[in-house]
Amino acid sequence: MAYRKTxxxxxxxxxxxxRLLDAATALVAEGGFNAMTIAATAERAGVATGTVYKHFTNKGELCAELFRCATEVEVEQVRSLVTQDGSAAERLRAVISNFAARALRGQRLAYALIAExxxxxxxxxxxHYRRSYATLFQSLIQEGIDRGEFAAQDAGISASALVGIIAETLVGPLNWHDSRSTPQAEHLVPQLQAVCLRALGTESN
Amino acid sequence: MAYRKTxxxxxxxxxxxxRLLDAATALVAEGGFNAMTIAATAERAGVATGTVYKHFTNKGELCAELFRCATEVEVEQVRSLVTQDGSAAERLRAVISNFAARALRGQRLAYALIAExxxxxxxxxxxHYRRSYATLFQSLIQEGIDRGEFAAQDAGISASALVGIIAETLVGPLNWHDSRSTPQAEHLVPQLQAVCLRALGTESN
Incomplete structure (x- = not known):
């Protein structure tokens, strides 16, 4: 009879x-994926290095699992805001300010997840996850089109466009290696909301 | 006296x-970076495998150099269109149709360069190259704002937005692993032009 775990x-x-995923995520939040090693993760979690290998084959696999866990949280945030009441434009504005504010607060981790x-x-x-975001945006855009809030357009293409805009405009400000100054949410967020709403063909920006 | 090459x-x-870069690029155009190996590149170029290592330390370095060469060509295409005569909106439309048409024609290579x-x-x-594109777009957008063609906006943020829109909307259609049908340039290009021009706040879409 095969051995079964109780x-x-x-x-x-x-x-x-x-605990290992939490320790690895904390390391990435401090210094990016580059600063996260199997040995540092083990030390942070207070276990032997060999213990990490019982759960993850190598650093690449640990990175991917950490990425999935952290990104699922962000996708769920977007999902909960997209499915609230209110006009499509209002909900999109809320998604953008929430996503950008969270990213700018957890700057190093957000850069690691989006672009490192x-x-x-x-x-x-x-x-894979960019498509999850796009799927959520596509429903919201289609709803906005159906309600006459947004211009007639291919909601799938515009959903990809929104994912591209949000990710790409955050890459620069989030990259603390590059940025000459602290990202200024109070400037970036309204610009980002305006460019996204204009892209969808609404006047309410 | 040190040996000098004549x-x-x-x-x-x-x-x-x-010749090695050309052979490697041809392999990527056929099957993506995954299909490009040092051995296959050597065979394609009609040299011994060891010869490739005289020029490139490993596959990663060959990939990066191939990427730079192929992408430089695309950046120069965009630069030449951006610096032509005509309204800013006309030039942006030309950049998008040219870039998208080239990408959809060289579908496998374009996917490899943009997202594989x-x-x-x-x-x-x-x-790095996304910032090169953004720099070109930023001048064009600033010109459009100054001429009253585009809405008042942070041209740097909107330039990143354009880079994000174009890359992200092409990723799906270019990925032949995923796409259920051939990408249809005649549908995609006008949608892409419209969403970009709307994003900049112009009525001429």
Missing amino acids: PKVQAQQAAQRQ PVGALVEAERL | PKVQAQQAAQRQ PVGALVEAERL
């Missing part, structure tokens, strides 16, 4: 895996 | 390096 052992392992050069596994996850 | 040897080496998960070296180059 529920207690399973729960302990799941908790340890989560890290490797093919995380890149593939980025493509 | 001009003739230098020219031969430069020509060989270019390949590794940190190419990702870093992507960030």
Whole structure:
């Protein structure tokens, strides 16, 4: 009979895996993916290096799983705002200010998630999650078109456009290696809201 | 006295390096970065595998150099269209139709350059070249604002927005792994032009 893990052992392992992901995420939030190593993660979580390898084959896999967990949180934030009451334009404005404010607060982590050069596994996850965002935006845009708030347009193409605008305009301000000054949310957010709403063909910007 | 290469040897080496880059680019155009290996590049160029390593340390370096060469061509195309005569809106429309048509024609290569998960070296180059495109767009947008063609806006932020829109809306249609049908330039290009021009606050879309 094959060895089976008891529920207690399973729960302990799941908790340890989560502690490792939390430790790795904290390291990325401090110094980007570059600063996150298997050894540093083990030290941060207070376990032996070998323990990390029981849960993740290598750094690339740990990066990808960390990326998925952190990005799921952001996608759910967007989903909850997109599905609220109010005009489509209002909800889009709320999504943008919420997403940008969270990104600018957790600047180093946000840059790591959105753009830091890290490797093919995380890149593939980025493509996947950009489509999750686009799917949410597409429903919102279609609703806005149907209500006469937005111009007639291909909601799928415009949804991709919104994902592109938001990611690309944040890359510069979030990259503390590059930025000569602290990103100024009070300037960036209204500009970003305005360019997105104009892109959808609404006058209410 | 240190050994110096004669001009003739230098020219031969430069020509060989270019043949290798051409062979590698042809492989990427057929099957993406994934299909491009040092061995396949050597075979394609009709040289021994070891010869490739005289010019490039590893596949990552060859990918990055190939990326730079191919992307420089695209940036120069955009530069030449941006600096032509005509209204800012007309030039932007020309940039978009030219860029999208070239991308959709060389679909596999364009996807590889814009979005294929390949590794940190190419990702870093992507960030660099996206800023080159943004710099070109920023001048064009500023000109459009000054002429009263576009709404008042932060031209730097809107330039990043254009880069994001164009890249993100092309990723789906270019990804032949994903796309259920051939990308239809005749539908995509006018939508892309319209969303970009609306984003800049012009009525002429």
